[in-house]
Amino acid sequence: MRLVLAELTKIRTTSTWWIFGLVMVPLWGLAVLYNWGTTSLTSDIPADAEVPPDQAELLAVVGSDINVATTHYTSGQFLGVLLVMLLGAILVTNEFHHQTATNTFLVTPHRERVVLAKLAAGVLLGLGFWLLTTVLNLLVVPFVLRSLDVPVQLGEPAVWRAIGLNALAYALWAILGVGAGVLIRSQIGATLTLSIGYLIGSIGGSVAFALLTQFVADFFAKLEVIVPTTASQLMVAGTDLPGNPPRWVGAAVLIGYALITGAIGTLIMRRRDIS
Template identity: 60%
Template sequence: MNLVRAELLKIRTTNTWWIFGIVTFVLWILAVLWNWGESYQLTQMTADGGLEGDGADQIVASADPVNIASTLYTSGQFLGLLMVLMLATIVVTNEYFHQTATTTFLLTPRREAVVLAKLVASVILGLIFWLVTTVLNLIAAPILLTVLKVDLQLGEPAVWRAIGLNGLAYALWAILGVGAGILIRSQLGATITLSSVYVIGTFGTSLLFFLLTSQFGEGINKLQVLVPTMASDLMVSGKELPGSPPQWVGVVVLIGYALIAGVLGTWIAKRRDVS
């Protein structure tokens, strides 16, 4: 616990956490407005009924009040997870940037204990980000749902399950960030690489799966869940959508990535020269 407290102290005594907090808040506002706009379009498209053709079932399911509510109550997940990923990475790369890694490992020769402390501290940080955005969502979403003339859906288990799984996603992405920070020790290099892979990779794989689906059929579309960002998005989907895997598949995939990142990161930290 002393090591975890030390890691949390390192985070609190730098400007990094509140800078990321401000950026996350701005991105959360943009995400809420985006989700509101999408939800409005969905309600308008299904208001008169009669939807036909490819994707009609998907649109109708997405417009279900529970799914609309789940989306709004988990607003900011995509960019919020990116912020947590970057912050957790910096928890590691800061040691190399400020050349304190050698001192840290000399004071605590068991390197796995240091890595574990960074993992726990990063998970706590991720959960704080989730908690703050969830509180904001619980304030904003009811207002937006009222404007959309949709019931608040707070009595629906699927909504609370989506909110809870969103918290799990924040924790797991924090673990991924620590693993990435150990793998890419350069702070600048890690920041550029991870942000590029996260954003460009997500949209790039979406386009790829769209092309593959049009070529080989809908079955291949379910493989999108193997992409970490798609897995975390599936976790907050509310009710199951036609043609998509159930939520638990996204949970399993993301836990798998987090386990690999945690174990691999610990193994590399124990064997790599810190100088």
């Protein structure tokens, strides 16, 4: 526990955490506006519009009250988990940037304990950001839903399940960040690599699987869940979506990535020369 507190203190005594927090708020606001606008546009599609049957079924489910509600109550996840991942990486790269890694491992020779403390600190920071966006969503989203003529839905278990799984997503992305920070020691290098990889990977993965689904085979649509951002978005859906794997598959994929990244990071840190 003392090691975890020490890791949190390292972040608290720098400007990093509150800068990320200040950045998070406008990004969350943009996410709410995006979801609001997207829902408004899709609800305006005429019922007799010529849409392929499979897409019509998906649009109908996505546009259901419960899925509209869960989408809005988890607003901010896409860019929120990116910030959490970067913060997790900074927990590690800070040591090398400020040349404190040697002192850290002299004080605590068991390196795996240090890595576990960083993983725990990353999870706590991730949950802090989740709490921030969740409180904002609970305050603002009911007004957005009323403007869309959608019930507030706070009495629905599916909404609270989505909010809870959203917390899990934030925690798992923080673990991914810590693991990536071990692999990429440079703070600037890790920040740029993770940011570019996250955004390009998300967009590129969606485009690639869409093309494979259209020109090769339909089952590729279900394989898109291996893209981490797709997995984290799927797990917070209010219901299972037609043409997509069950929500638990998204959670399992993200947990798998976090476990692999955390394990690799721990092994590398144990063997790598720190000086």
